[in-house]
Amino acid sequence: MSKGNLTRRGVLKTGAVAGAGLALPTYLSAAGHEGFTNAPTGSTVTLGFNVPQSGPYADEGADELRAYELAVEHLNGEGDGGMLNTFSSKALDGTGILGKKVEYVTGDTQTKSDAARASAKSMIEKDGAVMITGGSSSGVAVAVQALCQEAGVIFMAGLTHSNDTTGKDKRANGFRHFFNSYMSGAALAPVLAANYGTDRKAYHLTADYNWGYTTEEAVKSSTEAMGWETVGSVLTPLTQTDFSSYITPVLQSDADVLVLNHYGGNMVNSLTNAVQFGLRDRIVNGKQFEIVVPLYSRLMAKGAGANVKGIFGSTNWHWSLQDEGSKAFVQSFGTKYGFPPSQAAHTCYVQALLYADAVQRAGSFAPCAVVEALEGFEFDGMGNGKTLYRAEDHQCFKDVLVVKGKENPSSEFDLLEIVEVTPVEQVTYAPDHPQVAGGSLGTCNNGA
Amino acid sequence: MDAIILQILNGLDKGSAYALIALGLTLIFGTLGVVNFAHGALFMIGAFCAVTLSRLLSLSHKVEVPGAVDFLGNPQMRDVPYIYDLFGESLGAGIIDWAVPLSILFAIPVMILIGVIMERGLIKHFYKRPHADQILVTFGLAIVLQEVIKYYYGANPIPTPAPSAFVGSFDFGALVGFEPRTIIYPYWRLVYFAFAALIIGAVFAFLQFTTFGMVVRAGMADRETVGLLGINIDKRFTIMFGLAAAVAGLAGVMYTPINSPNYHMGMDFLVLSFVVVVVGGMGSLPGAVLAGFLLGILESFASMREVIAIIPGINQVIIYLVAIVILLTRPRGLMGRKGVMED
């Protein structure tokens, strides 16, 4: 039995030629023919969009899918071209990728690593996808990234914020455009110090899993560097819905800032509960009590309603940015769907374009060629200013937005206002920084 | 000390939600002998009754805002609810503000109707079927209900605030001589607790002091004999199912300001409420209520920093740990009857 793992489409095309007209069974294996998994041989290329379509992040997943559909349109030369017009690399020309029309398949990650891997595997084994992208949590991103490494396809991560994705769990075939916990902490701390002073006592509520740990660590170390003191930190179960029993001890402590290292439903509930308990009306140590949410998302802010007003957090991108890239993207997304895109949509759209561009520049779909083209790639015009895909860990380094819940929203999408665009220098860290240390990229894998 | 008082309050509050859901489950279970996995979904639908009503009240038409533009550069539109046109802006805003309490009136008939349809249309045919079949069919129903809600309302939580009169919190500490603003409790959570107590009391009074309730209790104890006496117990059971649905629904309506409702909130509560029912003892209404409050309070204590410091992760498992201990020391839960659901 020869090695012929994880390919289908390529074999079919070759097989169809070899066995044309003959009803003879043709025994074939892909090994050595194209040199990498799912090499596209026809006039089309298939990408796999693996997003949560059921479960708590389904709305975020739906927005990601919208962005991917838009990206495919633009790559194939339909629509107004969106960010292709503002992207600093001009390799893409609206004729697909390397002249092949872009097609796509979709799957449901259910925000579970098992389901996400099953879905990604079916895209690779059954549909012949040459790249997998998407996702809305770090657990899924890390799991699918490892799978893609093994299978020999490229993984372009969607929304994943944990340091681990490009830290101890990094893989050569995986790339992340989204920012991470470290960057959130580094961007937030100076703004917090400027607004709330350097003499503050912080209390952390942290989701009891990997992402929560890295976020707490990042925010803690960067605020402590500003002179803040951390007076308490409690881990809360993922399945918690009512946070009252975690919030009331804050009343007893002498903390004057509450940091909620929560995301999704956890964040909506803990923030709502904290406001209910009147934390924002408190005066402690002669100072106004404040709440901070390190990772904001507009969709989640919507779930928390009026409770987000005036609360600081960080985000990867926001539709109200006024650079050319963001404007072009918001324009084409808004025209197609009738509302502005979320940060999840933005990062997914950009990831799809970056992949296509890297293939175009490399002149090949082979993962190792794509990896080479992306490593150390500098670009602009994608909404985050000058950006670098660092070769050492496949993490994008770019400006980070510090945002605040808007006091007087003009529409249901206008919930956050940008307080500061933190320049990239301030959020850059060394690849061996203790918060991201460990693990290694390994070598790129072409599979097959 | 004040920390402990606060956690007891928290526990009572959590316990009210558990107790209300467990009460409905036990009503259905005790009377009809049906394991209803769709009960969490009824709770969720109750919550979405509140969402629906507040959306209905805020149905609006667009009015152009002069001079402003939206994110695409088109003229900015502002929503004006029709209710403003009907009652004037201040009264209209007041009505919208009170959407959640008003939803109680809206939810009762809706939930009773849903309950009766469910019982007549589906559950009725499963009285004589094995519990496994009941679980499968009600679980299937729960998924369907949940997906229908998701289809129309999306997966994101939907903020549904309490009337502004209930925003803010009540300072208990100052009342009994502690420092001001150390023992405070949000008004709406107090309302929820009082509401739960009221509903639980009403259900008990109904079963205890009315003829209808007496027959139902008799039916719970020995369905066959009641039937032999020539009493149409089926019809009463249908009504009981409607009642249980209404209890779950009301629990859901009142819960919306505490946590923004989403389509899977029912499933989040389902397993916990089953644990509560079983710890209380199958078929025992007082047991369900007692277990609800007990687990609520213990869960609150386990989430204290001091406790977690001694036993890491205890807040993750406390409910299940207590359930195991109770079931091993008291074979039929706190107040369960012998022979119910033991085979």
Added chain:
Amino acid sequence: MFGLDKKDASLLLIVAALVAFAPFLLNPFPEGSAMAQFNAGYPDLMQRFVIFGIFAIGFNILFGLTGYLSFGHAAFLGVGSYAAVWMFKLLSMNVIPAIVLAVATAGVFALIIGYVSLRRSGIYFSILTLAFAQMSFALAYSVLTPITGGETGLQLALDDPRIFGSATTADGNIPVPGFFGLEMRDSAELVFGSWVFTFNVGYYFAAIIMLASFYLSIRIFRSPFGMMLRAVKSNQQRLNYTGLNPRPYTLAAFVISGMYAGLAGGLMASMDPLAGAERMFWTASGEVVLMTILGGVGTLIGPVLGAGLIKYMENIISKINSDILHSWFAFLPDGLEDLIVALIYPFIGKGWHLTLGIVFMLVVIFLPGGLVQGGQKIAAMFGRKKAEKTENATTEPAE
């Protein structure tokens, strides 16, 4: 044959044939055609079919025979996969030690949990098992992160020791699980006109183990031990009066079925070396209950069918998106096309859960005996003389 009577032997042979030819049977539609979307003959899904088949067969030994409804069986599957992945990390990438340890660990776990839980019966037993499984999930996801990997799951890394194997492959990647050099992910493909059939090493490896498990389960069903378990189900009290203590029998059944779950977990890790805590969440335990009831409780083949149906829907229905729908109905006039797509759309893609819920309800309403009963009805409809015979062979009525 094999110590089985004729009916059971023929059932085993039929199942063996189905499993052996699954790559053909599951890929009935030519590649590139519109219907190819419904093909399920790719390695990952075929592996899942047989692995969840094993899980459900094992669950049925407990639930189908003794009537004890465990609501925490996924914990054993989870423990099994953690054990297997740890073997890959520490020992070597050979699947045999991994699977052996997975079964053993799950067995020990089942012994402890079963010993405690079986002190109660009925729903009290169900809640005890549920509580143990939920505790395992919660701890694995959070405080046990150093052992379990927590949210991101337990994965292999380049710097694992792997004392009997190489830590990395020649080209610097993490090695993949194999059976004495035969890699689980290897496949051979057969191209036949426009059909493509995939024969995967991992699938056939898992399939052989599944057939062995199935054979073992038939033997258990037909053994005196199986009779004893059925006696527990029909009337435990009477059994007590005859002076027999049913506890050792039920405990043995519980441990055996836990080991089946561990085997399934070990195989899952062997096909795809990652173990996540979600595998132990109550919905995962609920899924195996649903598989068993859906297929037919207490029947030999039912649980496997139920497992297949649920996994098929999860993996195939969820991948159909509106674009694909449009391409199917593109031949219709535009208005009609949009209407039909709009009607079907809620049930596919992100709406696959809705379809699943409806299928659960329809099956349990119209086929109280599960899919097996459906098969019998169809067989009866064709008026085969053998219909009655098949019924005897495949069903052991639940009560």
